[in-house]
Amino acid sequence: MQHPEANPWKITSEKEIYDNPWINVTEYQVINPSGNPGIYGQVHYKNIAIGILPLDDDMNTYLVGQDRFTLNQYSWELPEGGGIIGVDPLESAKRELLEETGLKASKWTEIQRMHLSNSVSDELCILYVARGLQQFEAEPEDTEQLVVKKVPFEEVYRMVCAGEITDSLAVAAVLKARLMQLEDTL
Template structure:
């Protein structure tokens, strides 16, 4: 069976349910693809999610550890954050790397773009590889209590494959870089 790629949803009405400086939540009254009435909630993000995988000349990377309030658990991740929509995401990546690790990089490569939860949100994530690293002082935000850990990239890969790292951005970045290494694309 062939389905067209056009939008099969019809929006009857919409109302904003919640809004703050980071997200907005809209509830839609819809006619779904099968022709039935329904509702759909959409979280609209006001920032582009940014991930940075720093990699030094000795194939070490830097992970950031922090307690994640929504999960009620501690998480090891690559440096991450967000940048306002309409701004250069690379500038946001450079800022996040410096804020969280104190690192600056001379070489930047976009690894991938991905949607983080396309069933309920429009959040776009851009992940960068940062190379040729130089150390400065970290400048964390007041909402961040961070621990920085420098480890061999292969250890980060093991942490992803054995489930110690569950953050989606970090998992995607590490697996993408591992594939680049295996295919001699680094």
């Protein structure tokens, strides 16, 4: 699909509003594509979002449950976390899988790259399927109080379709894996 050669947004000024080790928020004064002045805010993520769908030989996966501060609710998710920009994302995925579940995988497949909210942020997400699993000791961060449960992939797919799992990385990975399963490419 053809796209315009020049970005129609023009930045006239910018101001940093907030900064911490994980995100930076900038407010821009802009001229929008119709030629009118306006403002735009951007959340810059300092890490890459990494999500892992671990699948064992019997097509079971591992869900991670935790209370999510921003939602003020409990969330069932796949193992996921942040990968430092400039570090191989696969190495970050291996670290997150071991950290949250105690699992190591011998076979890794990148299944999706996506932006999580491109209207307000630049957060990139990379999703993997991990196979050839071996169990070791989990190494959660001190900010994590995790519950890990082994669940058949078909049940996780049902949970996604029923809206019981709402985490965007988990939803995207499960739906992509289901498509790959139907296409016999998983």
